[in-house]
Amino acid sequence: MDGNSTGRMERLEAVLRAAHARREVPSPDPGMVFAVLNEIKAQPEPATNGVLWRMAAGAGLLAVATVLLTLAFGSGIEEEVGRFLFFDPNGQALVSLFGV
């Protein structure tokens, strides 16, 4: 961009800034205060606590699922379970599992 182009661009940007600075601000609505108060009174308790509890529960579930997945597929426990279920001639694993 040469000096001439820069100057043209600066003038356009100056207009944009001026258009923003001289924007019209609507006059305050006297009814708004009452409307806001009515809305607040209709739902006085913010739902923030509920949201936080749901977020905490979600994070907890995610952590438990991660631990279970790691145990099941990362530690060889699935092989142990399979061995007990399918190669346990006396059914000791089942006896142990069901408490028979």
Added chain:
Amino acid sequence: MAEALVDMEDARILKEIRAGDVDAYARLMTKYQGRVSGIVSGHAPRERVAELTHEVFVRAYRSLAGYRGDSPFGHWLAKVTVRTCHDFWRSEYRRRERPESDLSEECRAFAEEVAALETSEAAEETVSRSEAKELLAWALDKLSPTDRMVVTLTHLEERPVAEAAEMLGISVPNVKVRAFRARKKLRDLLGDIIGA
């Protein structure tokens, strides 16, 4: 000393609200309504200003527990206002179908005319024409919701980057990068119009 930053009248009203007097909030709204409307009108279309101002005050009331009084209430409310406008644009961009709006021929001619003027001061005198508003709205509409907020705060309102970052709740480096890129995009858009 931080407490001294808080207007005593505001502090008294906030105490009443925290004690359960919801109606006391009306006094704060009356005091700050003009200021909030002014900020909102800098970011949102004129026809949405009343609705967003309403939303700002509802949101501020529900977030009052987060106001610790370490800055003036007006500053905190300004942050709530800017973030509400940011959320407005994010939901608006998601919701609306955004056909690429074309700039009118009159507006293109206006841009050419302004670019050909001798000085920036002379250019600023043309601002009362409706084409100036159209050009501004068109250019901002081409940016992402966050970029348009960043450009408005840093470029159009010439606020410091740190202040814009605090108002938007994003990091200073993020604002710097966005401001640079968005301004470049804005210049490219304007350049296409005037053939620069």
